[in-house]
Amino acid sequence: MLNLPTYENTLEAYSPTGDALTPRAPRTALTRTAFAAAHVVSDPLAERDPWEGSPAVDWENTLRFRHWLWDQGLGLAEAMDTAQRGMGVDWPTAKELIERTMREAKAHPMKPRVACGAGTDQKAPEELATLRDIRAAYCEQMEAIEAAGGQIILMASRAFPAIGAGADDYAETYGALLEQASSPVVLHWLGDMFDPALKGYWGSDDVDAASDLVLQIINANRSKVDGIKISLLDQAHEEGFRARLPEGVRLYTGDDFNYAPLIEGDGTHHSHALLGAFAAIAPVASQALEALAENDLETYRALFAPTVPLSRELFKAPTRFYKAGIAFLAWLNDAQNHFIMPAGFQSSREIAHYAEVFRLADKARLLSKPDIAVERMRLLLKLHGVG
Template sequence: MILLPRNHALQPYRLQGIALPPRAPEGPLARTAFAAAHVIPDPLRPHSPWDSRPQLDWEATLRFRIGLWDQGLHLAEAMDTAQRGMGTDWATAKELVERSMREARAHPLCPRVAAGVGTDQAAPETLSSLDAIIAAYEEQLEAIEASGAQAIVMASRALPAIRARPEDYHRLYRRLIDGAAQPVILHWLGAMFDPGLEGYWGCASVEAASDFVLQLIAENPGKVDGIKISLLDQAHEEAFRARLPGGVRLYTGDDFNYAPLIAGDGEHHSHALLGIFAAIAPAATRALEALGRGDHALYHQLLAPTVPLSREIFRAPTRFYKAGIAFLAWLNGWQSHFTMPAGMQSARDISHYAEVFRLADQAGLLADPDLALARMRLLTGLYGIEQS
């Protein structure tokens, strides 16, 4: 039993879940599934967390990725989950991709690695023109392709900052899509994930933006593997994916509604490129196996209890969801400490972490309950909660 805060009071809680231990896939997964992974710092290396390059624990960071691959998932690398632009700089991201690619090549399951291409190597004040933004994107695209990873063209804050018009987006994305060595994954990240992306695509409405993006893809669909959409709007995603050209995937980034979106409506379905899959990998792998066998009941049984957990981790302000991902990695023994680049662990309060602990237990996602309980006791103690 442990005392946990809720509604400004302490309540006793007893562990009740049946743990789903991580394991290798026992059959094919029904969908292509990328897990976006976080990064693990080395807390003992002296540095200034808020204004210097993060000092990563490379061994732990890569071990976490190998653990995802061992469970049959692919890797979305150096994305916003890895704190791109919120504690992780481009130099670190580039090294991260290169190290992950070396590990992926040696892995027996031959996992795919898709990595974020952005503009964050350049200071914002230098990205004052479209030509400068294009040059920054192309520099990163060249580096990602040289590593052997597939490119994910991330949304850049630089475009809304210069009030880019649709024709500017068109020029940029045509250049990147057509010039890439292999088909790219596009990336539509809503302002709830990053307020600096408000007004992306230069359109006045989501409907107009959707028309623009679909036309962009249709101009050269052979060079677009798919598009990741993170707008937390199930109806929009369902309507959008039904309009995609054949062979172009919709990778859901909807961490609220992924279960029905991945299951599909009988005619169309979404694949996955999700931050939450890094936290719920044992359930996600089993659910996608069940879906591959046509066992929809088991699929929903496995994923249903993960949805409240994901909604808590991604609750507003959604951009701080990375803290919940790192917290669960700590509870599950993937890292020896609960610290994050830029001190991001402080972005959520103890009541949030207590609720994540409860919901992870109820979803069977505390692999070693004794370890998780001991670490939760340690964390509550730091907040002045005395356990009996």
């Protein structure tokens, strides 16, 4: 029994169900590509001035979590916003993360698929004053990812909105970047609910105009585009957009609210997954996708349904702080042995949030080591003065 805080500033008795899934590999080949976007943790003993400079990454725990995902048959989206790119993790750290992860992935028995974020964050904003500057920054990171053996995700860059780039500027720059890539890449459309600095991406605040431009870029560079990740939290837009994609180009949903119906599809089109939420719900994600591959829609829906309230809590406004809840769940599940994040990011959410995440994760069958989860929840409660 735990006394958990509520959003009404009260304590509520809660008894965990203890009915959790056992993390395991799928027993059949999945019919959807699924990337889980993973976080990083800091070394609590080595960290200095956590709000400034490069973090002291705890490589053992950070890579341990990636193995936990791979062991369940999931691919990995590396060095993305989930890994605090631009929010505590700089490019030198991200580059080392990519290189270490790729070495681990190549040695893993399941040979997991890994895609890595290429952006422009190695340069200060004042160094990205022109399209030439932006392109050169992207190229540097693309080359590093390809040298490590990863697939490229062309992350949305804050530099475009910062210089007021228009539609033609995006088309020209993305066309040149795609031409340079040695193999097909994943494009990245991240809404401003995840990063306010990306407002007006693709040169317009109008989502229909932005969609037309992205499709123009894809169609002009078809052989170099594996797919596009869309994180706008708008199911209707994603369904309409994916129906317009050329054959063979995947839609990777980044919709952490509506992933279940989007991945299931409408009978004609479906989405694949590149989700921060999948790092939080890996056992359910793996086993639900297994059920989908076996045409067992009843099990698929039953597994995913209770994860939706959890995901909505993790990604509540301000949405950009969602990664703290994902790291918290990794700690509860003993996929890492502490809960210290770059830039002290674990403090970005309140104790009532963590208590609600605990409740919802338990109901979603995601606390796979219940005794450890309860012990660690008690420790966090005591830290916040809850006996």
